[in-house]
Structure formats: structure tokens, C-alpha cells
Amino acid sequence: MGKNKIRLILIAVLTLTLLGGIALYGLAIIPEKELNPGDMLGIFIPLLLVVFMTFLILRRYKDIKQGMPLEDERSRKVIIQAAAKSFYVSLYWLLCISFFESFFANKLFGLEHLDAGQTVGGGIAGMAVAFSIFWIYYDRKGKLI
Amino acid sequence: MKNRIKELRAKYNLTQEDLAKKVGVRRETIVFLERDKYNPSLYLAYKVAKALKVTIDELFNFEG
Numbered sequence: 175m176g177k178n179k180i181r182l183i184l185i186a187v188l189t190l191t192l193l194g195g196i197a198l199y200g201l202a203i204i205p206e207k208e209l210n211p212g213d214m215l216g217i218f219i220p221l222l223l224v225v226f227m228t229f230l231i232l233r234r235y236k237d238i239k240q241g242m243p244l245e246d247e248r249s250r251k252v253i254i255q256a257a258a259k260s261f262y263v264s265l266y267w268l269l270c271i272s273f274f275e276s277f278f279a280n281k282l283f284g285l286e287h288l289d290a291g292q293t294v295g296g297g298i299a300g301m302a303v304a305f306s307i308f309w310i311y312y313d314r315k316g317k318l319i
Numbered sequence: 320m321k322n323r324i325k326e327l328r329a330k331y332n333l334t335q336e337d338l339a340k341k342v343g344v345r346r347e348t349i350v351f352l353e354r355d356k357y358n359p360s361l362y363l364a365y366k367v368a369k370a371l372k373v374t375i376d377e378l379f380n381f382e383g
């Protein structure tokens with residue numbers, strides 16, 4: 175099996191694992207209590223990532239069928255630039271979470287403080303969203319360093 | 320940096336996809352190259368020039 179196909183299968187497996195995790199999380203919390211904004215974000219953001227990854231997998235599958243490489247120098251540059259920009263954004267996002275921790279805890283979960291899992295989860299979600307947005311921007315814009 | 324990729328591609332009746340396969344890159348890379356929105360590495364510039372049977376100087380025109 176080609177290297178490209180193996181990589182695509184791995185990405186598909188990761189996406190399915192994430193979807194499975196979302197389903198389990200949803201099944202665990204939905205029947206137990208009324209969902210607060212934080213719980214809904216915990217489902218919505220990973221779901222958004224699953225949709226994004228599914229779109230990517232279908233596009234890449236079509237490319238493999240046509241004999242196109244999964245990545246080339248330009249696509250690697252797009253990833254590198256998106257990663258660099260999202261790193262800077264995530265630094266400010268993490269600072270924002272730490273400064274406004276009580277506000278987020280109160281508004282999203284109805285709590286006084288965020289626990290470690292919620293803080294880390296929020297940080298990672300922000301980084302993932304930032305990376306996705308920058309990836310789409312640089313992929314469409316064209317002008318790269 | 321301007322280039323003659325589209326002109327030479329038409330001369331050899333190649334689609335963007337054909338050229339991309341010949342050079343070993345994704346079709347979007349050829350699209351952005353033709354629109355002067357991507358500056359290729361020297362290696363990629365050489366591969367594109369070789370695929371279109373010209374030299375790098377004949378293919379790309381650096382304005383500046």
C-alpha cells in the first residue's frame with residue numbers, strides 16, 4: 175500500500191477516534207444534566223474539527239486517486255506558517271484564559287474556578303481553532319514566506 | 320516575479336493537472352505559480368522549467 179494511502183488511513187482513524195470520543199462524552203453528560211455553554215463548546219469544537227478533517231480526507235482521497243501527492247513544498251510551507259502564527263495567537267489565548275479564568279468558569283460552567291482539565295482543554299481547543307483558521311487563510315491566500 | 324508557465328503549458332497542451340503530475344506537486348501549486356502568488360524554490364523552478372523544456376531564465380522573469 176502506498177505511503178500516501180497509509181497516511182490518509184491514519185488520519186481517518188484519528189478522525190473516527192475523535193468522533194467516538196465526542197459521542198462517548200455526549201452520551202455521558204447529556205442525559206445527566208442540563209448542558210451549560212462550556213459543555214456545548216466541549217462538543218461543538220471537536221465536532222467542527224471532525225467536519226474539517228472529513229472534508230480534508232475526502233479531498234486528499236480524490237487527489238490520491240488522481241495520482242497527486244498528499245503534500246508538496248507549498249503545502250508544507252502553508253502548514254509551517256499556520257503553525258507559527260497559531261503559536262503566537264495561542265500564547266495570548268492562554269494568557270487570556272489565565273487572566274479571565276473566573277469569568278470563563280462562571281459564564282461557561284457556572285463555577286467559581288476552572289479545573290486543570292477545563293483549562294488545558296480550553297487552551298488546546300483555542301490552539302486547534304487558530305491553526306485551522308490560519309491554515310485555511312494561507313492555503314487560499316497564496317503569498318507565503 | 321512573473322512567469323510564462325500558462326503560456327508554455329498551453330503550447331504543449333498540458334492541463335494544470337498534467338503539469339502538476341509531471342513536476343510532482345499538487346495542482347494548487349501550479350495554480351498559484353501561474354497567478355504569480357507563489358515563489359517556488361530553486362529546485363521546483365528547475366523541475367517546472369525542465370517539464371516545459373525551457374531554462375529557468377526563460378520561464379521566470381524577476382522584476383525588481
